[in-house]
Amino acid sequence: MHAGATLLPLVLDGVGYAINGTPLVNELTVTLSAGSRTVILGPNGAGKSLTLRLCHGLLAPTSGTIRWAGAFAGDPMRRQAMVFQRPVMLRRSALANVAYGLKLAGMAKAERTERARAMLDRVGLLALADRPARSMSGGEQQRVALARAWALQPEVLFLDEPTASLDPAAARAVEAIIRAIHEAGTKIVMTTHNLAQARRLADEILFLDRGRLVEGSPADLFFRAPATPEAAAFLREESL
Amino acid sequence: MKFTRRSLLVAASLAVTLALSPAQAQDKFIVVSSTTSTQDSGLFGHILPIFKAKTGIDVRVVAQGTGQALDTGRRGDADVVFVHDKVAEEKFVADGFSPERREVMYNDFVLIGPKSDPAKVAGSKDIAGSLKKIAEAKAPFASRGDKSGTHAAELRLWRVAAIDLEKDKGTWYRELGQGMGPTLNTAAGMNAYVLADRATWLSFKNRADLTIVVEGDQRLFNQYGIMLVNPAKHAHVKKDLGQTFIDWITSPEGQKAIADYKIGGESLFFPNFRKAGT
Amino acid sequence: MYDLSAAFGAALRMVAGFDPALMGIVALSVKVSLAAVAIATVLGLPLGAAVALGRFPGRRGMIVVLNALMGLPPVVVGLLVYLLLSRSGPLGPLGLLFTPPAMIIAQAILITPIVAALARQVVEDAWTEYQEQLRSLGAPPRRAVWTLLWDTRFSLVTVVLAGFGRAAAEVGAVIMVGGNIDGVTRVMTTAIALETSKGDLPLALGLGLILITLVLAANAAAYTIKEVAQRRLG
Known part of the structure; x- marks a missing residue:
């Protein structure tokens, strides 16, 4: 999808994040490479969302460094996108919501309208293109948010618990779109506390507990034979 | 809801232009700073249309107390000053703010009071004696207290009555710092005596229990004068248009227009311009 | 009681008669207030948004000052403008x-x-909700300000109307700098002040009723627009 210089890999080196001296993320050292779907897994309060925001650049680490190690020299923000747990819909049509990101990227009006329509089509919402986004259901809004992110053709897409507020049917639709985005060549980094979802989507697992990276391994290995007692306990509890 | 940001801006600028445009429509106008009595009595409403029909000049009247009206002229914010405080006006000319003062008309002050007349002054023709009685009875008295022509006249009359306000004034003497109308409203509300110009009184509607108690004393004479603001001090003053107005209001035609203004058959102002000057 | 019924009578007669002098006064009131609101909107909205989003030294102080200035005494403003324009x-x-x-x-x-x-x-409330999404989409601050203003436009209509109501109902400043000149700078409030000083209380009150009706109508219209639009756009 991206010819030439890439942003990835993303290298986190001893990253920490503290608020008022209370550490919430500690000594995080990990490299995220192109291609795979990375799922950040862990119980509530493990620091999953914070980690995602640190990676995306919405937060600055209070210690350690985060850098894009690829050869791409431009603004990294232009090559990545993020979808939040609760989609933030602008007060305008679904189409305009998708086109908004493209407008910020400097795309001409005719082109961005065309692209936005194509993206809505891919998430199955073309028929609702002119509906005010805020009047749509939660699942539809999340799909608009995915289309908005996808339209930017990001090299990396971060997703923060993208199905946590959705019913099972809507969640499945969202998962299908995430797969499609990945198949189209985008690196996926997402958080979830939903074990079943992690099993369905993950190529590799980063298991976080209380702000620390406890275990990072290929998904099948992680689920088959967790290397740490914390991960094993988490898998046991969550499968009950 | 297909309005865009641009259309909002367009609407905004349109509103501004629209609001500004009519002001520039007629440029043949002068600003006259005058007193509330001439405006509130309706005199201007009567004479200005006549003047406009003859000359095409629009007279914009800013009605203030005499002190403030003179100050407006002094700052150069009016072309002509038309007020009623001879002493202050002569000082205005002496200070060089106007080349000439002309006397235009007069009316008189009247002492207004409640029908119950607690100071027993009704029917008297002696203003000084009446004020003395009011002070002695400590009957409520409402004073303009705003450095207007009427206020200046009132203070002069207290001196004539040999009342030292600084010493004798108590809670009965109430300085309001208001125009003639609001002062009458307040006096009506607290049944106080009050000195008013006859014109404002005649056109005043909210009289409640008030009535004229003293009138006809020579010392209640109220002279109005008109002055062009000195173009030598303020170059932007519309000297020709202003002079045209002054010449007209002191002409037989203007003087007749003043005399013709009546309420209930009663003249409010009496023209008394004499060519020789004061 | 007598004054009140007389006032309603006076108001009805004036409106029903389409008294041209009255219409002129009402039109000038509306024009002046609209123009002032237009200026205040063009200056105030971006300023408010900038303070909401900005992280600059003295920001807290600026918020306090802005809030305090909401209660700016009209006479003081009138005097200030008078001295400037004299x-x-x-x-x-x-x-x-x-x-x-x-x-x-x-x-x-x-x-x-x-x-x-x-x-x-x-x-600021909208920014709390939008901040991460807009930054994620790479919106520069200036663009974020416009987006927030646009997205809160229905709430901002109410804000602008609050300004209009205050402008239309204000008397202290406009009488000082306008001079209440008949046919030139006489607006509803200064006309009310004048009629009051002439002791014509029913007429003054009648004018007041028209003014209140006007402000009420403007607010009702805006409220309806807001409701309808919000139902449609969410």
Whole structure:
């Protein structure tokens, strides 16, 4: 999808994040490479969302460094996108919501309208293109948010618990779109506390507990034979 | 809801232009700073249309107390000053703010009071004696207290009555710092005596229990004068248009227009311009 | 009681008769207030949004000042503008004193802080919701300000109307800088003040009723627009 210089890999080196001296993320050292779907897994309060925001650049680490190690020299923000747990819909049509990101990227009006329509089509919402986004259901809004992110053709897409507020049917639709985005060549980094979802989507697992990276391994290995007692306990509890 | 940001801006600028445009429509106008009595009595409403029909000049009247009206002229914010405080006006000319003062008309002050007349002054023709009685009875008295022509006249009359306000004034003497109308409203509300110009009184509607108690004393004479603001001090003053107005209001035609203004058959102002000057 | 019924009678007669002098006064009131509101909107909304989003030294102080300026005493503003525009003042050569533009300036000064302070609150609340998404999409601050203003437009209509109501109902400043000149700078409030000073209380009250109706109608219209639009756009 991206010819030439890439942003990835993303290298986190001893990253920490503290608020008022209370550490919430500690000594995080990990490299995220192109291609795979990375799922950040862990119980509530493990620091999953914070980690995602640190990676995306919405937060600055209070210690350690985060850098894009690829050869791409431009603004990294232009090559990545993020979808939040609760989609933030602008007060305008679904189409305009998708086109908004493209407008910020400097795309001409005719082109961005065309692209936005194509993206809505891919998430199955073309028929609702002119509906005010805020009047749509939660699942539809999340799909608009995915289309908005996808339209930017990001090299990396971060997703923060993208199905946590959705019913099972809507969640499945969202998962299908995430797969499609990945198949189209985008690196996926997402958080979830939903074990079943992690099993369905993950190529590799980063298991976080209380702000620390406890275990990072290929998904099948992680689920088959967790290397740490914390991960094993988490898998046991969550499968009950 | 297909309005865009641009259309909002367009609407905004349109509103501004629209609001500004009519002001520039007629440029043949002068600003006259005058007193509330001439405006509130309706005199201007009567004479200005006549003047406009003859000359095409629009007279914009800013009605203030005499002190403030003179100050407006002094700052150069009016072309002509038309007020009623001879002493202050002569000082205005002496200070060089106007080349000439002309006397235009007069009316008189009247002492207004409640029908119950607690100071027993009704029917008297002696203003000084009446004020003395009011002070002695400590009957409520409402004073303009705003450095207007009427206020200046009132203070002069207290001196004539040999009342030292600084010493004798108590809670009965109430300085309001208001125009003639609001002062009458307040006096009506607290049944106080009050000195008013006859014109404002005649056109005043909210009289409640008030009535004229003293009138006809020579010392209640109220002279109005008109002055062009000195173009030598303020170059932007519309000297020709202003002079045209002054010449007209002191002409037989203007003087007749003043005399013709009546309420209930009663003249409010009496023209008394004499060519020789004061 | 007598005065009140007389006032309603006077108001009805004036409106029903389409008294041209009255219509002129109402039209000027509306024009002056609209122009002031337009200026206050163009200045106040971006200012409020900038304070809402900005992270600059003295920001807290600025919020306090803005909130305090909402209660700016009209007479003080009137006096200030009077001294500025007077022929003896720094802007005297413009010859604006005792003209509608002077009234517009005074009103704009009065209501810009109102619009800015209320807009700041509205935009700041929206910013809490939008911040991460807009930053993620790579919106530069200037663009974020516009997006927030646009997305809160229905709430901002109410903000602007609050400004309009204050402008239309204000008397202290406009009487000072406008001079209440018949047919030139006489607006509803100064006409009310004049009729009151002439002791014609029913007429004054009648004018007051028309003014209240006007402000009420404007607010009702805006409320309806807001409701309908919000139902459609969410």
